[in-house]
Amino acid sequence: MSLPPGFLDELRNRLSLGQVVGRKVAWDQRKSNQGKGDLWAPCPFHQEKTASFHVDDRKGFYYCFGCHAKGDAISFVRETENVGFMEAVKILAGEAGMEVPQASPQEQARADRRTELTGVMEEAARWFRLQLKTGGAAEARAYLEGRGFDAAKLERWEIGFAPEQGGAFAALTGKGMAAQDVIDAGIAAESDRGGDPYDRFRDRIIFPIRDARGRAIAFGGRAMAKDARAKYLNSPETLLFDKGRQLYNHGRAREAAGKGQPLVVAEGYMDVIALSEAGFTGAVAPLGTAITEDQLRLLWRIAPEPIIALDGDTAGLRAAMRLIDIALPLLEAGQSLRFALMPEGQDPDDVLREKGTETMQTLLESEKTVPMVRMLWDRELKQAPTDTPEARAGLMRRLRSKISLINDRDVKFYYGQAIKQFRDHEFRPQNWAPGGAWSKKRSGAASAAAKLSFLAQTPSELQIELLRETVILAVLLKFPGLTETFEPTLEEMQFADEDYQKVLSVLIELYLSHSDEQILENIGQMGLSHVSSRIRSDPYVRVLPALKKDLESDIPQMTVAEQLALLEVNRGHRLEMRQAEDDIADFSDEKVTRRVARSAEAMRNAGVRDDDKTEYQTGPNGARIKKDEKSAFEALLKQIGPQNDP
Template sequence: MSLPPGFLDELRNRLSLGQVVGRKVMWDARKSNPGKGDLWAPCPFHQEKSASFHVDDRKGYYYCFGCHAKGDAISFVRETENVDFMEAVKILAGEAGMPMPERDPAAQQKADLRGQLVEVMEKVIKWHRLQLQTAAATEARDYLARRGLSPEAQARWDIGFAPAQGGALAHLSAQGVDAKLVIAAGIAAESDRGGAPYDRFRGRIIFPIRDARGRAIGMGGRAMDPNAPAKYYNSPETPLFDKGRSLFNHGPAREAAGKGKPLIVAEGYMDVIALAEAGFTATVAPLGTAITEDQLRLLWRIAPEPIIALDGDTAGLRAAMRLIDIALPLLESGQSLRFALMPPGLDPDDVIKTQGAGAMQKLLDAAIPMVQLLWQRETEGKNFDSPERKAALDKALRDKIKLIADPSIRSHYGEAIKEMRWALFSTRRPAAPRAQGGTWSRNADPWKRAISPVATARNSMLGAGAVSQEHLREAVILATMIVAPSVAVEFGDALERIDCRDPAHRDLQAAILRHLGNADLETIISADLGADALEKLLTQSHVAISPAVRRKGEAEVARLCLAEEFAKLTARRGHAREIEDAVEDLGGLADEGLTWRLAQASAAVDKAGRGDNEDRAEYAVGPNGARMKKDERSALDQLLDQINFAKGQDRPRS
């Protein structure tokens, strides 16, 4: 079976060789640099202990310095799975989400056509280069000089000129090139009125467009006539050129990024050229459109965190905002975007020309993460002076965060949004610096010293015992979810919402969310965080005696244990939050209502910490017979209702 032209190139572009190989090897953390796509491991093709097997993830090739095995993703699958070439392609196409093409007897003819079109494109680019040196191109040369492009730079970028009267079609025809090939390459077009074909590019500066392998696939033209219908004009879709899956300066930028240069995404040809000439050689641009999903995947194949440097005008900001919606569902661990915002009215070329490369570097260094731009988009220019408007903001942000498929990233986005929301709506002044012992610093300003007694009182109200109990509940929750993975899925949302105070617990929480739904969480998390982290959790006395841990495999026991522990933790931290909110309000004038609120919250936490012999009227019976505080039972009922609603059934009432 013959494959259509471009299929294998697209397959290699969509796949990460590191991910394909990573299923068969264990990377050497000391030698590998995942951020640069530089990965090392013991060779899977011969027995060895040293990491002599090298994967260049950006270029898509592997090589073993021991047995000299080398190849790409297809050859790796062929060797490790013992399959033929076409079967390896089918396996990889399935992973990349690409349907295998139907049998195409004319595939070889199409491949031959692409080869012919590349030759035609190279000929016309050479002809355009010569035209730039003619008298007809005087205005074009002056324009390029004003934009700071020397003749040497023009030669490096193969910049040319298409005369106003055309001539490319006639030149190629004189060299014996069939007019049909010229039209198929997008250089000429057939007349709607049945006349002779005509040149598509006339009176324009020509910028050649090449694929990742350096082959000419299209052209972009900048009009010299200010009254031209379009200032910039690209080649049409052809067997060579798909503008939604191509990037200007793709090959050189990929090579520069492999050497450590930051990948920058600019808006147009001149921005890319200006940045590259100023030393920012890993710069690319989409081709006359907003960045597409396919282009975004290409960018992530080059570098894990491209910097989007769009123009500092309304159109540039709109393009950045649209990109957020495209990127959110595609985010993966270690794979995101940053945004460098140009000064109002300037593009990267303007910044370099007027302020120099140093100013541009500062803008790139100050690039903001995507979550911050998302927050800016949803809040800028809006007023949140009512609960309804605040609720509308919360809903809009929740809807966007739900687009993120990776549960760990979704959780971290939620935390970042929560912090920015606090900064927007909080009336409390910045917290005073703390000494290492946890007390207020004596060097704090008078206002901070004035509120320190309140904070101290709050700490005493919560008490060390409360914090300890929360730590124990966190540990039981994490352990139960690990040993009961089938039940853990039901409580994924609840786990995302809790704020683990212990760094070790946070690591376990993130690992569970990353692998939620996997049937063997213990093995995966042990491999992810190390056996010591899991052993330390499961051997704690209060964890080991938990019914869900002692009776592994009993799903209902695990379900009730998780529901109860989540409910108790939620209720206790809810009381603590009431106190924090009340203390926050002390930033303004205290009144009787505020004093009552603080007293009530304090009493609630105090009751939550009393022994079983006190306030028996405050207790209820849990579904497994355990005694619970009424507010904890209320939280438990709400959690069970949510879980059963998601499963499409009613919760049996006890």
């Protein structure tokens, strides 16, 4: 909302920065000269013992010579109370006795109505608190005492009680409040059968729900009767209260988070109170529902990485897993979630009462909490068995689908990298190196062999290999998901064309986290657009059966498998021949002959072994390729010149 010219200047002129800051600090009387508005104190923004925080009350500015924080009254309220600009303006305007201009008469009328209803809610909160001290609340007081509530704690959290026979509506209207106001505030409801409105809360312990500015907006009621239809009951939706957009203990938690306390999201009122009383004052809870998208945004305005500490039972874990799907599209750089897993069958209140503050502190430490990407991996891993290649492929497909929901491209990329690390650790433990990196044990040897193989090539052989590489990349660019199937081989593959190798590296890095269009965009950003264009415009690629529409779903995979196998066997054969030549002085003729024969046998095995009448032909790796595709490929090879391919 825009403010009229001069409003902020008038606000600053009416306020004493010294008074605003003085609520949060203790002035150093030896160093300060209050008569001149020259004030000093230990800085509220960082831990220190000396008074390095200076306020110039006459000019309306502060500055810390330690951490270099600076600003005016508005910025001070924003930082210390962790609120936005307009919220800070409203807080200060209230202190200065100024009305923040409304954007329209309708908004002004709405604001006035909210003020009226807030007055009703405050009066209701006082009435409920008084009822807790009556004889009819003896059972409720005993229950609260058993949960660790003494008189001071009851007062801090403004706990009240709604009598079994009700009475709130009669009490409030008896004090002159309009019946419709009591109904609109959600304290009472009109009866379908006619007659007087009835009280919504009966025989329940009452927890006032306040907004970020501390105004009573709703109530939560915990039933005393074991057979009550709902153990917890919240106020209905009103002009003041939207349960999907607000949090229990919002204001206190926001201020605590602004001072460095972790923001902990628990499930209910008792959990929040227990955490806060134990020193974890940045605790909040959703209001009777699973965490919503609006509440998530609200949490991220308070802290960049809230800790989700839901109950350690099936329902709590289910709620955590649902939250992942809500959060994925909203993730941004530096903005995520962590999960503190409570012991099975326990909530934060149970942990604190049975195991103490130190145990909870340990559970909330960053090393113990689980990042959201790990929760995502664990959830999908447990969804179905992964004991077959097909099942593992299904796992990675599900994960790729989930990662695609992330809108922030940088976050999406790093999620893809993390998921690949988890996969390698889970399914390729023999190749897993400390620090979470994929250890290419044979990469050095593979590169050396590839280079030696390249040196041994004839010009026509090089053309053939480049054509095979072109085919492989053409299919992978069309179907990036296939990169997952061949990743171990591709990671060790050394292409003859250096630009092709760069394109392959992009595919391996991005296939899991980026769409086809984004992969091509990244290739372009690396200055390799001409390479992908060259691949797509290659005459053979343009007629490649694996890229035709309405093809059988497994043809692209067969094509890549076959070309990779042929690349490897041809290069291996040339390497054997070259090494045999180099080692001939050290071996008998019989041994050299046997070595070359084995290589030739491998070459023959890479050829066709099935009946020529069959539609498919099968290579040694079990992959199948269509006969018409292989025939077309071999025809093109003949145009290139003589070659050693089978």
